[in-house]
Amino acid sequence: MRRISYALFLSLVSLRLAAAESVSWCQFDLPPMYIASGPEAGSGIVDGHAAFLMSKMPEFEHKWQYSNIARAQADIKAGHPLICGGLQRNAERESYMLFAEPFYASTAPQLILPSSRRASLKPWLNAAGEVKLSQAVSASGLTLGISSGRSYGQAIDEQLGALRNHPAIISRPAADDVGEGLIRMMQLGRLDMAIAFGSELRIYRQHYPNPADPLVTLPIAGMPRLIPAYFVAPQTDWGRQMIARINALQRQYWNDPDFRRSAFLRQDAEGRKRTEAYLRELDPRRKR
Numbered sequence: 079m080r081r082i083s084y085a086l087f088l089s090l091v092s093l094r095l096a097a098a099e100s101v102s103w104c105q106f107d108l109p110p111m112y113i114a115s116g117p118e119a120g121s122g123i124v125d126g127h128a129a130f131l132m133s134k135m136p137e138f139e140h141k142w143q144y145s146n147i148a149r150a151q152a153d154i155k156a157g158h159p160l161i162c163g164g165l166q167r168n169a170e171r172e173s174y175m176l177f178a179e180p181f182y183a184s185t186a187p188q189l190i191l192p193s194s195r196r197a198s199l200k201p202w203l204n205a206a207g208e209v210k211l212s213q214a215v216s217a218s219g220l221t222l223g224i225s226s227g228r229s230y231g232q233a234i235d236e237q238l239g240a241l242r243n244h245p246a247i248i249s250r251p252a253a254d255d256v257g258e259g260l261i262r263m264m265q266l267g268r269l270d271m272a273i274a275f276g277s278e279l280r281i282y283r284q285h286y287p288n289p290a291d292p293l294v295t296l297p298i299a300g301m302p303r304l305i306p307a308y309f310v311a312p313q314t315d316w317g318r319q320m321i322a323r324i325n326a327l328q329r330q331y332w333n334d335p336d337f338r339r340s341a342f343l344r345q346d347a348e349g350r351k352r353t354e355a356y357l358r359e360l361d362p363r364r365k366r
Contacts, residue, residue, distance in 0.1 A: 101135070101320065103128050104150045104162035105142040108257075110277050111164040111307075114144060124163040127181055128309075130340035134327050148227040148251065154312045161320060163309045166229045171310070176317045178324040180306030183356040187230045187305075189298055190279055191271035192264060192291040195220065199296065208299040212237040215246050220270035223248045223260040230273055233300030258282050265289055273298070304356050 105125070107114040113122040120129070132140040143160060145153070150162050155174045167177055189209050191199075202214035211234065215222050226249045229235055241247055248269060250260060257278030263269045265286070279293060309324050311317035331337035 099137070099139055100159075101132075101138045101140050102143040102158075102160050103132070103140060104160060105144050106146060106150075108147075108164075109281050123182060126340040128161075128163050130331075130337055131309075131324060131327055134331070135323065147225075151227060154310065157312045157314050159312070159314075159316050161309055161311050161324075164307045165310050166231060166305055166307060168229045168232060168235050171229065174313055175310040176313055176321045178309040178311075178321045179328055180308050180357060181328060182307040183304040183353045184307060185276050185305075186301040186303060187234060187273050187275050187298065188295040189214075189271055190261065190264070190274050190293055190295050191220075193294045194291050195270055196294055196296070203296070204299055206297075206299075208297045208301075210299050212241060215241055215244060219246075221246050221248055223250060223263055223269040223272035225250055225257070225260065227251075231301055231305050234273065234298055237300075258285075261293065264293070265291075304352065306356070 105114050106112045109122060111122050111124045113119055113125060120126075132138075143150075150160065151171070153160050154162065164182070165171070165175075189199075189211070198218055198220060199209055199214055202210045202218060204210060214220070224230075224238060224247060230238070238247070250263070257272075257274040258281065260269065260272040260274060261279065261282045264272055276295065279295065283293075309321070311320045
């Protein structure tokens with residue numbers, strides 16, 4: 079009996095060590111942040127940045143874990159040893175996630191709708207031409223599509239939370255085609271408007287260049303121009319160690335040419351300049 083117990087003990091220790099040496103990284107199919115399939119697979123913004131970080135942690139066995147946002151959040155909430163990149167902060171996520179220092183800044187989500195419906199929102203625009211989202215949803219008679227489990231930034235998340243059970247809100251599960259799926263629903267007449275990031279709209283326009291009713295965007299009141307994106311891990315000892323390691327690597331290699339190529343993958347000159355300036359503002363240690 080003792081031999082069996084000791085053998086079992088050794089096997090458990092071995093399993094724990096193996097788990098500690100393996101690091102799983104989320105991978106979604108969410109261009110341009112993640113590109114998981116097709117001829118450009120692996121060339122997304124998060125793909126490149128994560129690959130560089132992996133290369134600087136050779137003591138671990140790194141592997142991609144294909145998932146979607148809702149499933150990945152559930153895994154992290156359960157304490158699974160998983161790292162995901164490209165996520166935004168909000169109060170709900172802060173209750174179970176640890177956030178590294180931001181590595182990217184995206185333009186804020188906007189309201190997207192067919193041009194024929196733009197005039198319907200005029201009563202709910204402020205002096206700056208921004209949509210007062212909660213008022214527009216409550217009174218315009220238009221349906222709004224959102225992706226469940228996704229964070230759009232604090233101002234939008236708070237307004238959507240207050241409208242959670244409103245009949246005009248149509249919530250779509252956070253599947254692989256998070257933003258593009260909502261845009262397709264609009265083009266099919268199943269939604270009047272949706273919230274999505276500009277990068278998603280650009281990709282959709284590449285796939286469907288000449289729609290009968292072109293899509294237009296409107297900024298949403300209360301949102302900053304840029305929103306930081308983070309790598310996250312579970313609130314465990316393992317998660318704290320990994321976040322500390324990611325932070326140290328991002329500081330150490332900020333001016334390294336290979337790091338900068340991976341960190342700004344798929345960004346044009348304007349996007350790169352915008353991201354660099356914003357991240358330096360958040361952390362002066364990143365100044366060149």
